[in-house]
Amino acid sequence: MSPLLPEIGDRLPAAPNSAGNQSAPACSDQIGLPFRRRLGYAYGHPFPVQESLLFWGKTITNMHILDIFHAHPTTFSFEFFPPKTDRASGDLFESIAQLQALRPSFVSVTYGAGGSTRERTHDLIVRIQRETDLTAVSHLTCVCHSQEELGAILDRYASSGIENILALGGDPPRNLANYDRSRDAFQFAEQLVRYVRSQTSVADPRGFGIGVAGFPEGHPGTPNRLLEIDHLKRKVDAGVDYICTQLFFSNPDFYDFRERCELVGIKVPILAGIMPITSRENMVRMAELALGARIPGRLQRAIERCGDDPPAVARVGVHWATEQCRDLLDNQVRGIHFYTLNRSDATRQIYENLGVKDSRELEARLRS
Numbered sequence: 001m002s003p004l005l006p007e008i009g010d011r012l013p014a015a016p017n018s019a020g021n022q023s024a025p026a027c028s029d030q031i032g033l034p035f036r037r038r039l040g041y042a043y044g045h046p047f048p049v050q051e052s053l054l055f056w057g058k059t060i061t062n063m064h065i066l067d068i069f070h071a072h073p074t075t076f077s078f079e080f081f082p083p084k085t086d087r088a089s090g091d092l093f094e095s096i097a098q099l100q101a102l103r104p105s106f107v108s109v110t111y112g113a114g115g116s117t118r119e120r121t122h123d124l125i126v127r128i129q130r131e132t133d134l135t136a137v138s139h140l141t142c143v144c145h146s147q148e149e150l151g152a153i154l155d156r157y158a159s160s161g162i163e164n165i166l167a168l169g170g171d172p173p174r175n176l177a178n179y180d181r182s183r184d185a186f187q188f189a190e191q192l193v194r195y196v197r198s199q200t201s202v203a204d205p206r207g208f209g210i211g212v213a214g215f216p217e218g219h220p221g222t223p224n225r226l227l228e229i230d231h232l233k234r235k236v237d238a239g240v241d242y243i244c245t246q247l248f249f250s251n252p253d254f255y256d257f258r259e260r261c262e263l264v265g266i267k268v269p270i271l272a273g274i275m276p277i278t279s280r281e282n283m284v285r286m287a288e289l290a291l292g293a294r295i296p297g298r299l300q301r302a303i304e305r306c307g308d309d310p311p312a313v314a315r316v317g318v319h320w321a322t323e324q325c326r327d328l329l330d331n332q333v334r335g336i337h338f339y340t341l342n343r344s345d346a347t348r349q350i351y352e353n354l355g356v357k358d359s360r361e362l363e364a365r366l367r368s
Contacts, residue, residue, distance in 0.1 A: 063135045065164045065209030065241050068105050069269050074366055075105035075335035076359040077137075077271065080342050082109060082120035091342070093127075098344040100132055102351055103358040105335070108166055108244075111139035117173075118153075126160045137211065138162055141170025142192050147185035150195065154208070158201040164209040166244065167192045189213070190235040197239035212236070214243040214270060216257040217294055225260070233264045242268050244337050247275040247286065249320070250296050251327050271335035272328050276346040277303065277317030279310055318346050322353040329366060 068075060078099055083089040096107075107128060111121045121138060128136040138157060140150070157165070169189045172179035186192045189212055202208050212235050215228070222228040236243070243266070248254055254272050261270060277283045283303065287293050299320055306312035325336055338347050356362040 062161055064204050072105050074363055077337045078104050078107045079339050080109050082124045095342055095344040103360050106135040106137055108137040111141055125162055129161055137164040137166055139166045139168055141168045142184055142186040143170035143172050145184055154199050155201045163202045163204050165196055166211045167196055168213055190238050193238040193240055209241050210239060211242045211244050212240050214245040216245050216248045216253040229260050229264050233266055236266050236268055240268055244271045245273040247273045247293055247339055249299055251324055269334040271337045272333050273337050274321055274324055275339035276321035278314045278346055318349045322350050
């Protein structure tokens with residue numbers, strides 16, 4: 001699993017079938033609101049949401065992920081990675097302060113199996129929880145961990161008030177390219193989900209809120225798409241509350257993935273992973289870390305037309321991501337998860353392009 005994603009509490013009944021759950025057309029060329037009028041629920045939300053549960057105008061911190069989905073028919077979330085230096089830490093918190101004004105439903109922090117990176121993840125998660133009005137979700141991977149280590153990490157999160165986890169298989173650190181995965185307690189995210197679900201150290205009686213990764217373009221380790229969805233279904237049945245997808249640039253891939261999940265009985269919310277291209281280098285790096293993300297020819301051609309003009313490349317990337325978001329919202333996506341790369345500019349520009357100042361205003365537009 002890429003660090004850029006980059007798996008039971010009270011299980012809710014299935015969402016009614018609707019046209020919004022079917023495969024949808026690609027983005028059109030028009031940016032902005034209004035979006036399609038909504039039913040009382042969004043995709044994956046099982047029933048009309050009471051006004052009193054939506055917390056309009058308020059910021060509720062330390063929320064269990066199930067409560068977040070209950071409160072927000074459509075979620076908007078941001079992902080960060082732990083900084084490597086004190087200066088980078090200061091820059092990151094400046095970005096977090098700017099993005100906090102967009103009022104995301106929650107934020108998440110990526111995780112590295114190495115000791116120092118692991119500590120930076122924990123420190124960043126706790127700092128976000130203590131110094132901001134944001135609910136933080138921590139990534140956790142199987143790789144390079146014994147069961148005792150994983151238990152200690154979860155206990156530490158629980159004692160710090162962190163009650164939401166994104167459970168991933170993970171990749172070995174780059175300096176351990178020949179690492180023997182058989183030494184790990186768990187080989188697959190499904191096993192980690194079962195273990196996290198069994199933990200009782202968290203104060204909430206439902207246990208940890210648990211998310212896992214989904215791959216609209218297919219999991220790189222499982223070329224057989226039928227088998228891949230079967231694996232995801234087992235992972236969800238192990239005790240998952242939601243799925244967050246790897247980044248993608250073609251919405252039909254997401255709609256097809258969502259429909260295939262529906263066909264096998266996966267009913268948890270599915271969040272769409274969006275990352276705007278901000279530079280040529282960023283595009284190449286993204287394809288590497290996302291394990292072969294497909295970049296459509298139309299997008300590549302638009303970037304090529306920019307020549308040696310970095311601001312133009314960024315404008316194209318933000319425009320494309322805006323169109324993805326607008327189309328996803330028109331087709332009742334359950335949530336959008338922005339991969340921020342620890343920067344605020346591109347995400348803020350997408351909100352501006354959509355004609356809103358923050359997530360709550362966007363939710364209100366979707367309800368109108």
